Amino acid sequence: MAEWVRIRDIGNYEGQTVTLKGWLYLRTDKGRLKFLRVRDGSGVIQAVVFKKNVPPEAWEAADKLTQESSLIVTGTVRADERAPGGYELDVSDLEVVHYAEPDYPIQPKEHGVGFLMQNRHLWIRSPRQATILRIRATVIRAIRDWLDSHDFVNVDTPILTPAAVEGTTTLFETDYFGKPAYLSQSGQLYNEANIFALGKVYCFGPTFRAEKSKTRRHLTEFWMVEPEMAFATLEDVMDVGEQMVSYVVQTVLEKHRRELEEVLERDVSVLEKITPPFPRISYDEAVEILHANGFEDFPWGEDFGAPHETTISSQFEKPVFVYHYPTKAKAFYMEEVPGRPEVCRSVDLLAPEGYGEIIGGGQRIASVELLEQRLREHNLPREAYEWYIDLRRYGSVPHAGFGLGVERTLAWICKLPHVRETIAFPRMLDHIYP
Structure with missing residues (x-):
């Protein structure tokens, strides 16, 4: 089993296969590719899921992911200057711990301060x-x-x-x-x-x-x-x-x-x-x-x-x-x-x-x-x-x-x-x- 690491330390593992445990911040789908922004409390990384590189059940699980779902992803660390933090994860496996309910109140868009304070948690x-x-x-x-x-x-x-x-x-x-x-x-x-x-x-x-x-x-x-x-x-x-x-x-x-x-x-x-x-x-x-x-x-x-x-x-x-x-x-x-x-x-x-x-x-x-x-x-x-x-x-x-x-x-x-x-x-x- 790949070593569980924190995103803040990901630069120490370039070229290696690691496991991350965290939550989905944002998902973007492009055909056979899914770009998952995953956060774990120490940072954020982009995890790239290519359909042919993961088991069918992992692809299906990724397809159902909702914002703030908790998940475990395994993959190879790759340097990429365009990526947040300078690294990406080429995913080889994915496990969902919990599917968050689909109506997560805070979306990746502008919200009023009053609304955000009421949802400070x-x-x-x-x-x-x-x-x-x-x-x-x-x-x-x-x-x-x-x-x-x-x-x-x-x-x-x-x-x-x-x-x-x-x-x-x-x-x-x-x-x-x-x-x-x-x-x-x-x-x-x-x-x-x-x-x-x-x-x-x-x-x-x-x-x-x-x-x-x-x-x-x-x-x-x-x-x-x-x-x-x-x-x-x-x-x-x-x-x-x-x-x-x-x-x-x-x-x-x-x-x-x-x-x-x-x-x-x-x-x-x-x-x-x-x-x-x-x-x-x-x-x-x-x-x-x-x-x-x-x-x-x-x-x-x-x-x-x-x-x-x-x-x-x-x-x-x-x-x-x-x-x-x-x-x-x-x-x-x-x-x-x-x-x-x-x-x-x-x-x-x-x-x-x-x-x-x-x-x-x-x-x-x-x-x-x-x-x-x-x-x-x-x-x-x-x-x-x-x-x-x-x-x-x-x-x-x-x-x-x-x-x-x-x-x-x-x-x-x-x-x-x-x-x-x-x-x-x-x-x-x-x-x-x-």
Whole structure:
């Protein structure tokens, strides 16, 4: 029996007889020839069935194939530059595992986004969506590889929390044995406790924001990696951020260049430029850029919206760090800039091509007194943060960290129109099915 191989490895078997197991994506009949586009989760290949080369029962089975039928095909691998991926399979035998019902909802034609989202469980089978999910897996693995190899320890943080990390208006509340609890907006506060035990840590998991946003950048459930470092400053955050992001982008290029170019039609020359160092500008300088580019009335002190971030990042070929935001525009735990209490030691990394913030972070408050003051200013219940204040009582040190959103980063790398394509089953303001 021929060796079962994956389509992604087919180039290693030129001239050999192999077996593929997968599903029919598309069938084209031309008399005694049938061209089967077969996918197996690792790629797509054209399998050519010539009537005289297969047993009668295999020809008959191929003649009945419907879209998404599962099948096992055996044949000889042949190089062909015209074929998808550069190889074809000359079929010598074919077995149908299951004939799919003939009314498969998603045909090889244009469908509306609403229809595709309602059929997301089937849409992810399409070559484009499967490619995005494979690249997502590479992004996640590259992030972990970089952090693990730079002495960061992975520590899992709670998804159920007793209090807010950021804005209280964006919390999903649930009942926790008669008491209110919330789905986590971030693992950062717990990571700040972890650094006092382990020095450099990161958590990686789902986070939740009950934000009533319908933009192409927003999901209500998304995945975030959050490195945190003891004895670190804002500058360390930028150093780590640019190194990690560059490593992720170059790893994706190394492993998925062909898919980026052929399936997603991505201009990879843009990604080839993503290497350290990244440009760094202050919030003050960013406001000057806005004033010079059509946003003359933008007031100092406001946070940037999508049009502002797009305008700022359009001035650069690489992601750009914007640091030292106004204190009132950022979360309660940001350290002050010495001599400028109205400005905090915060930073965002804005991706090129209009994709906005992919990293948000900064240096954390190290003093008990300033943290207590910020809790009062933000009207946050002190009792819920008593443990967090303890971190400043017992061995406080300068410390810093950031969060990187996987979905926005992936949307930028793949140049996708909306983050809904970056996760298998997206959760949005108006969408939770399937």
